[in-house]
Amino acid sequence: MTESRPYERIPRQHAADIATKILGGAGYSQAHVEVMARNMVEAQAQECHSHGLYRLVSCSTVAESGLVNLTATPEVTDRAPGVVAVDAKGGNSLLAFQAGVGQLVEKARASGIAALAVNDCFHYSALWWEVEQLSAQGLVALAMTPTHPYVAPFGGTQPLLGTNPLAFSWPRPDGEPYTFDFATSAVARGEVELRSRQGEALPEEWAIDDAGQPTTDSTKALAGALLPFGRHKGSAISTMVELMAGPLIGDLLSCQTAEPGSSARKGVQHGELVIAIDPGRFGVSLETAERLFEEISDQGARLPSERRRAAKREAAKAGLLVASHLLADLERRAA
C-alpha cells in the first residue's frame, strides 16, 4: 500500500448512517441492511479497510447487476442433531448466518460439536465477524468459504481454487478471543491489482502467468493465477475449504461459480461452512491455552488479530478511521 491516502476519523453513528442509506437505496431489505451495515461499520472500526465501508461500493454494484436477491428471507432447516442448514436463497450471507447461528449454538452445546451450512449466498464479509460471535459465547469456532477461481493449485497452471478464507476463534477467559482469519491464497487479489496499477513487481511464489509459468509481473499475474500460500500444504488446505464448504454441503466449487455456460445467477453465490465446538463437553483446560499465547508474545511474535484489537480500542475513543476519498464518495452516494 504505497499510495498516499489521507484518512480521517468519523463518529460510528455517521458511518452507520451512510451504510444504512446506501444499502437501503440499493434495494436491500431492512433485515439485510441492518446486519450488513453493522458488519461493515465494525470492520471499519477494526481497520479492516478491505471489508469495511469500502464494500458499500461493491454491494451496490452487485445489487444493480441483479445477481443478488436483495430481499431474500433465509430458510433454516434442522438437518440432524449436529447440523443446521440455512438456504440464503441467493441473498447476502450475513442474514443467513444470523438466522442459523442460534441453532448452531444450541446444537454445539447439546452435542459438543455442530455445523452450520449456509447455501446459495453472496459472501463479501470477513469470517472473523462470524467466528467471533461464537467465541463470544464460549465456543471454539471454525469457518470457511470458497470464493471464485483465482488461484491455481500448487503444481498447476490455471486458476481453479478460490482465495478460500479460513477463520478460527478460541475463547479466552479474560477479554478478546484468539482469532485468525486469512485467505489461503499467497496474497489477496486486491493487492496484485494495486501493484499492477502502480507498475510494481510481485515477490516470488505469489503468482503464475497465463502460460502457467512463475511470474513476478503483477499485470501478467492478473491474466494468470495467484498461487496458494505455503506451496503444496497451503494448496491442500485450500482444497479442504473447497470440499467442506462446497460439495459437502451440496454447494458449488469456486470453479463452478464462474464457469462458462452456467446461469448468470450462479456467478456470485456459493456456500459456507461454520463448525462450533463446546469446550465444556471435552474436558478443556483454558489456562493451558493461555500459556501458548503468553509464550508467543514473550518471543516478540504477534498474535493474529492484534492489529484489529488495537484499532478497535482506538476507534472507540476517537471514531472510525476512513480514507478521505472513500468517505467523500460514500457521502455523495448516501446523499
Next chain:
Amino acid sequence: MTESRPYERIPRQHAADIATKILGGAGYSQAHVEVMARNMVEAQAQECHSHGLYRLVSCSTVAESGLVNLTATPEVTDRAPGVVAVDAKGGNSLLAFQAGVGQLVEKARASGIAALAVNDCFHYSALWWEVEQLSAQGLVALAMTPTHPYVAPFGGTQPLLGTNPLAFSWPRPDGEPYTFDFATSAVARGEVELRSRQGEALPEEWAIDDAGQPTTDSTKALAGALLPFGRHKGSAISTMVELMAGPLIGDLLSCQTAEPGSSARKGVQHGELVIAIDPGRFGVSLETAERLFEEISDQGARLPSERRRAAKREAAKAGLLVASHLLADLERRAA
C-alpha cells in the same frame, strides 16, 4: 535423501512377522502389538518409510525407557452426543483410536458431525491411517495432534510449537479417498538431521538458529528451531492444532511435553483430536467433488497421496520395499 540406500522387496507376511516379534519382545501387550504391526506394515507397503518398519526401532527404544505404558487398556467415555473421549492411559495411540472409532462413526452418523478425543497417548504413527479408516466408511475426516516443541512461531525466536500434523480424508465414490496428511512445520525434523549429518545446507525459511536468526546451516538449525510452513498462515494453523488437540481436550501443548521440571512420564504423551462428518446429513454432491480432483489432475498437478497409492499397488504385486540396512537390523532384532 541423497544417501545411497539399496532397497529390497519382502513379502508382507515377513514384514508382519518381524514387527510382531520385535514389538512383542519389547513388552507391548498383544492388543497393542496387533494394531501397531498392522499400521507399520501398511505404512511400509505405501512407502511411508519414516512411519513404516523404521518405527520398530523407536517404539522399542521408548519401550525400554519405561515412558510408555506397554499394556495400557484404553478407557472409552461417552462425553456428549457428538463427543467420545478415549484415555490411552499413557499407551500407544493406535489402540486408543481403535477403541473409540466405532463410537465416533456411530455419533457422526447420528449427529452429522462428531469428535473423538484421545488423551495421554504416545503417538508415532501417520494420521492418514486414521482418517482413511473413516473415509472408507463414507465419512469426511480431519485429524490433528501436537508433538514436541521443535518449531518457533512465525516471528518468534524459540521452539514452542510441535510439528503438529494435520490430515484430511474425503471419500470418493470409486476407489481411493482424497487424503492429505502433513506436518505444519516447513519440513520434517528428520530431514534436517539427515542434512546435518551430511553437512548439507537448508533452503531459506526452514529454520532459525539458537539466537532466533534465520539460518541455512543444518547443524545450527538443530540447536535452534524449525519454522512453520507458509509463514504466519502456517503458524496460525499450527496453533489451531495445538489448541484443538491440546487444551480443548484437556491435554498438553507441545511445549508442555518436554518442559523442564515436568514429570518424566509427560515427556512422550499428549492428545489427539479426530473429527468425523457424515456427508449424508449435509446434502452432499460427491460428483461435484470429483470435478475438483479431475481439474487438478488435468493441470498436471499431483493429488496428495498419489505416490502412496502407486506404492501400495506395487507392493500388492511385488511385496514391500524396505531399505536393506534397515531390514538387516530388524531381522537381527527379531531373531
